[in-house]
Amino acid sequence: MRRSIASFAMLVVLLSFMLFGATTYSAEPIKIGFNLEMTGPVAGYGQMGWEGAQLIKELVPMEVLGRPVQFVLVDNKSDRVESSNATSRLIEKEKVVAIIGPMISGSMLAAGDICEKKQVPVLGPASTSPLTTQGKKYVFRACYTDSFQAEIAAKYAYEDLRARKAAVLFDISNDYCVALGRYFKDAFEGLGGKIVAYTPCNAGDQDFSAQLTAIKTANPDVIYLPNYYEEVSLILRQAKDLGLTQPMLSADGVDVPEIFQIAGPAIEGLMHTAHWHEKAGMTDIGKTYIAAYKAKHGGEVNSFGALTADCVLMVLDAIKRAGSADPKKIRDALEATENLEVVTGYLSIEKGDAVKAAVIREAKGGKWEFKSVANP
């Protein structure tokens, strides 16, 4: 029995060599690695990113320099150490020319160190921490930075919402949330406002009633929640139950469709700094992407998928301009990216960072409504 299975497996392997061996021989594919959060606490981000990558694959020709482009996906389980392992595996074993992901900054920092050493460019679709690209030659991103989005949020709170007292409830176990909380605090105080509560929580916490009761006592005009969607959705519900009526502001981490179901009616009125909105100046590829997304998945488009698609476009453009699939040449071409048309707008690269606009949106009637746009 076992013998027949073994011989059958052998036959399958042989056949597949004969079938695929011939095609790969003529034009060896260029491999782009994806190191995404497919499982774990922020699996939503990685899964949406992969959706975006799959979609853009259908919309633009997947051939560059006469060679087919191939995507290789590795799950990093939303974990820093696993992200490093995934990066090494993609470089050493899969021999990819560039890597897209991880999504979240903590993991991206770990992956960036490895890519820097191995001299393979890595692109963070949504890694907004300023540290991600700091002092690194091979690390790029398709989004704005946290210092930028926190400043926009602080300015919006102070000027448009006329808030003078703010509370911050942030997750201390994630670099992203800590950094946003700090930048917001600095920017808000810089404008003349006062931070009346600056309270930490932990990723994976489910009960925030104690912190929210403390915030309620401090009586702020606005509450800033720079956390990931799982925490924010529960915070919103519990805040509503405790009778907090202040406007709530969050960051790009809440752009996940599930938040509307989990937070329920409590999400109404939540504002956040986002990467794009259909009403905020759309590129052609952006319009095509939105139409294709709606046809394929239904529902609203999300930033994580779009930004991952942006990374794919950036890599393809860089390979084309470099005229080579050598990671070092791709890196140089990426750094020279100028006014490239991508899904979420037009972007240029400056020291690894994308220079592009931020959008403020508000949750209304079960979807994100456009509020305003802020240019860098």
Next chain:
Amino acid sequence: MNAAVFFQQLINGMSLGSLYALLAIGYTMVYGILRFINFAHSDIFMVGAYSAFFFIVIFRVPWPLAAAFAVCLTALVGVTIDRVAYRPVRDAPRISALITAVGVSSFIENLGLVTVGARPKAFESPQFMSRVFHIGPVTITGVAIWVPIMTFVLLAVMMYVVYRTKIGMAMRSVSTDIEATRLMGVDVDKVISYTFALGSALAAAGGILWACKYPKISPLMGVYPGWKAFTAAVVGGIGSIPGAMIGGFIIGLIEVMTVAISPGLSGYRDGVIFLVLVVFLLVRPTGILGETLKEKV
């Protein structure tokens, strides 16, 4: 902290604590009888919440019925786990059973990740659970009232089963001396199956109530509540059912009061809980009510 805030935090702590208590009773029951920590208990808790979720969202079963189905189904899962994973290692050294339990826990979590996916799902809690009551400046949600009531009711039921019924007598007998019980003609495996069914039903009830309070369910939702409930069981005196109840409330209150007294220390709330666990294990490993070793159930 003024009186109103203190009272609000007290309610926050009690409602969290009663959920820990419910979960802790399950840990303590199995331990009391088999002298074995069922680490998969926190995952059975997750299975309970997901079963209710599927009955409600997919099959559109009315809420109370869905909860009842979920509890029964989860009890069955608990019995199956015992039959498949724990019974074969019953006579092996205790450490083997412990490692098996860790393995089962990891297996259920990963099975959850591949079957239902890692992205969290929104749980629909019924109207009476999500209603908010205002008493002066203090607000209480329906869940915060229902959970302690349910916990007390279930505690009473458990005490009744264990101390007033024949199967309860058999359980206590197994806990005292498994070999002697077998010699008396009692079907020990059946008694243990009952124990697992009861424990898992409790975990399911806990999981459903937890999901009503924190309506975001994911395959790893049981991990932290499980550790804390385990701590509660140890603090209360592992093996003692009323102890688990007391331990649950203590842990819930410590967690909330840590944040209430010093919001800046919020990040250490889990740390404080596990510090309590370490202190208890060092100073009083038998917990608050765990003195009389013979009476443990």
